Amino acid sequence: MNLFKIFISAFLIDNVILMRFLALCPFIGMSTDEDKSTGMGLAVTFVTVLATCVTYPIYRVILEPLGLEFLQLLVFILVIAALVQLVEFYLKKSAPALYGSMGIYLALITTNCAILAVTLEVINNTCPFTGKPYSFPEALVYALGVALGFLLSLLLLAGIRRRIRTSPVPAFLKGTPILFITAALLSIAFMGFKGLVK
Numbered sequence: 544m545n546l547f548k549i550f551i552s553a554f555l556i557d558n559v560i561l562m563r564f565l566a567l568c569p570f571i572g573m574s575t576d577e578d579k580s581t582g583m584g585l586a587v588t589f590v591t592v593l594a595t596c597v598t599y600p601i602y603r604v605i606l607e608p609l610g611l612e613f614l615q616l617l618v619f620i621l622v623i624a625a626l627v628q629l630v631e632f633y634l635k636k637s638a639p640a641l642y643g644s645m646g647i648y649l650a651l652i653t654t655n656c657a658i659l660a661v662t663l664e665v666i667n668n669t670c671p672f673t674g675k676p677y678s679f680p681e682a683l684v685y686a687l688g689v690a691l692g693f694l695l696s697l698l699l700l701a702g703i704r705r706r707i708r709t710s711p712v713p714a715f716l717k718g719t720p721i722l723f724i725t726a727a728l729l730s731i732a733f734m735g736f737k738g739l740v741k
Contacts, residue, residue, distance in 0.1 A: 549685050559660070560697075563660075571722055576705070580700075587657070591661055595662055599662075630649070630652070665682035703729075
């Protein structure tokens with residue numbers, strides 16, 4: 544039951560973009576259409592879950608016992624960068640069109656603060672439902688929830704942007720202003736999920 548609560552909390556209640564305002568650059572930049580959003584969301588999901596899968600044991604088995612906790616940020620960034628390179632190589636070979644459309648945003652996954660935030664949170668914080676440090680399965684479920692919440696946010700904004708293109712938006716709101724207003728309204732809507740899981 545705790546795993547389900549952790550997932551729902553990370554996915555909806557504390558959505559990484561709409562409630563915590565992390566990773567806004569790819570949120571705005573990659574939500575121009577559903578295909579780009581899906582590609583970016585799946586790439587971030589892969590990197591987030593795999594980064595958590597790799598960094599959690601590195602921290603618990605190597606850094607913590609040896610008293611090298613101060614190296615966690617450096618090690619985590621190196622792991623994330625290596626995983627992004629794997630994703631980049633895979634997309635270049637298997638989906639060149641998606642690789643080309645993602646452009647600079649694919650490389651920016653390395654510095655995506657949402658991925659780094661997940662890896663640091665499962666190490667440094669306690670699970671809100673157990674009050675104990677995250678176990679390995681809880682850390683993976685949390686990472687999956689955050690990443691899928693990121694994907695959901697991208698797809699929601701991509702769908703709304705498609706609708707905005709054919710809507711009569713006042714000239715002074717066209718472009719970036721309407722996007723930020725839309726993101727703010729989405730954020731307010733997601734506040735309705737507070738209290739869903741206790």
